[in-house]
Amino acid sequence: MIIFVVNCGSSSIKYQLLNMNGEQVLAKGLIERIGMEGSVLKHTPTGKYTVDISAEIPDHSVGIQMALDALTNEEYGVIDSMDEIDAVGHRVVHGGERFTDSVLISDDVLNGIEACAEIAPLHNPPNLYGIKACMRLMYNTPQVAVFDTAFHQTMPKVAYLYGLPYEMYVKYGLRRYGFHGTSHKYVAQQAAEMMGEHMSDLRFITCHLGNGASIAAIKYGKSIDTSMGYTPLEGLVMGTRSGEIDPAIIPFLMEKENMNAQQIDDYLNRRRGILGISGLSSDFRDLESAANRGDERSQLAIDIFAYKVKKYIGGYVAAMGGVDAIIFTAGLGENSPFMRDKICNGLEYLGTRIDPELNKLRGKQMEISIKRARVKIFVIPTNEELVIARDTLNICRRIIKL
Numbered sequence: 001m002i003i004f005v006v007n008c009g010s011s012s013i014k015y016q017l018l019n020m021n022g023e024q025v026l027a028k029g030l031i032e033r034i035g036m037e038g039s040v041l042k043h044t045p046t047g048k049y050t051v052d053i054s055a056e057i058p059d060h061s062v063g064i065q066m067a068l069d070a071l072t073n074e075e076y077g078v079i080d081s082m083d084e085i086d087a088v089g090h091r092v093v094h095g096g097e098r099f100t101d102s103v104l105i106s107d108d109v110l111n112g113i114e115a116c117a118e119i120a121p122l123h124n125p126p127n128l129y130g131i132k133a134c135m136r137l138m139y140n141t142p143q144v145a146v147f148d149t150a151f152h153q154t155m156p157k158v159a160y161l162y163g164l165p166y167e168m169y170v171k172y173g174l175r176r177y178g179f180h181g182t183s184h185k186y187v188a189q190q191a192a193e194m195m196g197e198h199m200s201d202l203r204f205i206t207c208h209l210g211n212g213a214s215i216a217a218i219k220y221g222k223s224i225d226t227s228m229g230y231t232p233l234e235g236l237v238m239g240t241r242s243g244e245i246d247p248a249i250i251p252f253l254m255e256k257e258n259m260n261a262q263q264i265d266d267y268l269n270r271r272r273g274i275l276g277i278s279g280l281s282s283d284f285r286d287l288e289s290a291a292n293r294g295d296e297r298s299q300l301a302i303d304i305f306a307y308k309v310k311k312y313i314g315g316y317v318a319a320m321g322g323v324d325a326i327i328f329t330a331g332l333g334e335n336s337p338f339m340r341d342k343i344c345n346g347l348e349y350l351g352t353r354i355d356p357e358l359n360k361l362r363g364k365q366m367e368i369s370i371k372r373a374r375v376k377i378f379v380i381p382t383n384e385e386l387v388i389a390r391d392t393l394n395i396c397r398r399i400i401k402l
Contacts, residue, residue, distance in 0.1 A: 001396070002026070002084055003389045004071075006064070007091040008130030010122065011035060013063045016385045017071055017078060017085070020393050023386060026078040027071060031063045043070040051076050060129035064137060087142045088134050089392030091182070091384070092127045094120035095147030096173060102150065102391040104399050105131060105143040113145065119173065119230065142400055144392040151181030154222035159319075162230075176234070178226035180208045180330075182387040184216040187329045187380040190365065194378065195325065203320045205313050207343075208382065209333035211239035211282060215309065217316035225319055227312055233269055236308050239282035242272040243308065277301040284332055284339065306342040313343070317350065325376040326352070334381050335362045344377060351375045 001021075007014040013031040018024065025046050033039040039057035044050040053070065057063050068082050079085070090105070096116045103109050110131065117124040135143055160176040161169060168174045184206045192199040199221035206216045213236045216226040227235030237243040245268075254264055275282040278301040280290055290298035317323045326347075328340055337359045344354050351374030358368040361379070369377040 001086040001393055002079065003392050004085045004088045004134075005091075005385045005388045005392075006088060006130050006134060007385075007388075008060055008126045010126045013060060013067065013130060015067050016389075018386070018389045020389060023389070025385075028385075029067055029070060031057060031067065033057070034060060034063050041066050041070060043067070043076065045076055045078050048076065059133075060126065061133040061136065064130065064133040068137065082138060085138065085141060087144060087392050087396045088138060089144045089146055089388040090127065090131050090134070091148070091388055092131075092145045093123035093148045093179065094177065095145075095149045096177070097153070097175075099145070099147045100150055100153040102144055102146040102388075102395055104395055105135075105145050109145060119177075142392075142396050144388075144395050146182060146388040146391045148179045148181045149177045151185045152176075152178030152216070152223045152226050155224055155226070159225040174230060176226070176229040178214070178216070178223065179228045179232050180212070180214045180216075181223070182384040183208045183329060183382040184214075184218065184223065184226070186383055186387045187327045187378075188218045188221075190380045191325050191327050191376075191378050194365075194367065194380075195376065202324045203322055204325050204327055205316050205323055206327045206329065207309060207313075207333050208330045209309070209328065209336075209339070210330035212241070213238050213309075213330070213332070215312045215316065217319050219320045225316060236312070237277070237305055238273045240270050240273050240275050242268045242276070274301045274305060277304060284336060288336075288338060302339070302342070306339060309343045310346065313347065323350065323375055325378055327378045327380055329380050329382040334379055337362065340368070340377075340379070352377055 003018050003020055005016045005018065011034045016028040017026045019026055027045045029041060029043040031041045034057050041053040042050055043053065071077050071079055072081055092113055094116045096119065098112050113124055113128055131143060162174060164174055187206050188199060188204045191204060192202055204218040206218060208214050212232055214226055214228045217224050229235065233241050235243050250264055253259060259267065278287055278298045280286060280298055287298040287302055291302055313326060332339055341354055341359060353370050353373060354368055354377055355370045358366060363381055365380050367376055367378050
């Protein structure tokens, strides 16, 4: 089967085309600045150069059509026609409590995704744009929704309920949902394979560390807790997100800085976090360089981030009654030996220690703990597109017998 994986943002579309016979990526692409000047499609057939296609891209439907045209282009395409695409897998950020697994998309599913837009207003609407565009352009092709939140639906109530009246949970769904589920699921599965054991016998702490960052406690194959909450704003201090703060700070800022609800939401999501602490950048590469030059606030931002990650790891060890492996993934987790070492320094009491030489490698799947360590440390590049493609394949085979 050939599967088209689509990830739509508010002004962007990421895509991959995979041949599931061998799980080979045939091509991938990125469409940027949808609905704005300077929109462009960057299309990369595997093993060939990237092709930049500048054009007016007013909406996601035009963008999807451009992606399909690129995939079937005589010069740089990888299939003869879009009829060769057997199914489409869509990343959907929020599935609420309704969607506990990936699903074949129907009108009822579309309504469910739209209903979740109230708790994910920045993410679910563009996800829907992509789904509806693909359904119009490929109306005979099965479409599957894969939810970021689904993997975390195994959390118990003690982990996901807030200290609010229970009626607020029943009435509005105010609870912890968690995100980056496909990433946490993938790296945990890979770590179990590397250890030669089954996930159902292992306890993992998975650290998805990038501009957006979250940590998950995965006990015997199930997520039992995760750092992001009702929205991706909760948890770790992140690139531009504040992470967890005292709720009383919000009305204080609204009064003192004369902000309304929308302004405070924007302030906490886009202008705080590592960027706000350092006053320099949300990119840790910039902060490391500045810290090496003696910039104190950049060093402080690095120290705060590492401290928060370490604190979550300790908390999740306690929640699971131990841990068998700690896994680093995503941009920072995969590519920053400095940050991995800083986070793990002081965790030796768990029975693990980083091997300094192994830790120098970047972006490769590997164990970086010393030999015979009781608790393993892994670096595993995430592959959310592959998880989406696998779920799409399994659903199509199970439900519509493709």
